[in-house]
Amino acid sequence: MKNVILIGFMGTGKTSTGRLLANRVGYSFIDTDNKIEAVNKMSIPEMFQKYGEKYFRERETEVIETIAKYHHAVISTGGGVVLNPHNMNLLSQNGVVVSLTASIDSILERTSRRNSRPLLETVDRRKVIEELLKARIEFYHKADCVIDTSNISPLQVTDKIIDFMRKGGILRARG
Ligand SMILES: Nc1ncnc2c1ncn2[C@@H]1O[C@H](COP(=O)(O)OP(=O)(O)OP(=O)(O)O)[C@@H](O)[C@H]1O
């Protein structure tokens, strides 16, 4: 049974939508950021602060190497998972990749609600978001399905993902 992998920039809703989707389709739910924190017994901001981004990326890949083998799971990733082709090869071998996008204004608003994203701890968050998005956009578009979440609720996003899963034969008809 294929996994559903959610990729996308910070604040596009991977974690909240992924949890909801897993509940609706009866899959297990894994969030790579949460898993990294649990396995390493350390928060992501603390990890960045103590050991830097490179160390975090290595821990991220370790977690992906484990969870890519799961079945029947919705896997919500961290925003930078797409940067390492090894991560994406592992994940896509055993799953379909759904990319969530959002406008810069939506991202700015949503990422201001909780301040636990080390890469956005900066004075000019809009500028950093624009720069990171520019560098990453091509990766976020390498997906089996791309959904703009700017003006729809997490529930509506899951409706679209479920439609996509049914059309691809990943999920059987209603039930
Ligand atoms: N479609 C949506 N419409 C409005 N708000 C949303 C939507 N999706 C998520 N949010 C809100 O945006 C914030 C960020 O969502 P979430 O943590 O799920 O994003 P994420 O993609 O997992 O981010 P990160 O990459 O940093 O883990 C949360 O407050 C969430 O409730």
Ligand SMILES: O=C(O)C1=C[C@@H](O)[C@@H](O)[C@H](O)C1
């Ligand atoms: O976009 C990113 O590079 C990140 C996103 C978050 O989900 C975390 O994985 C971490 O803060 C890095």
Ligand SMILES: [Mg+2]
């Ligand atoms: Mg998340």
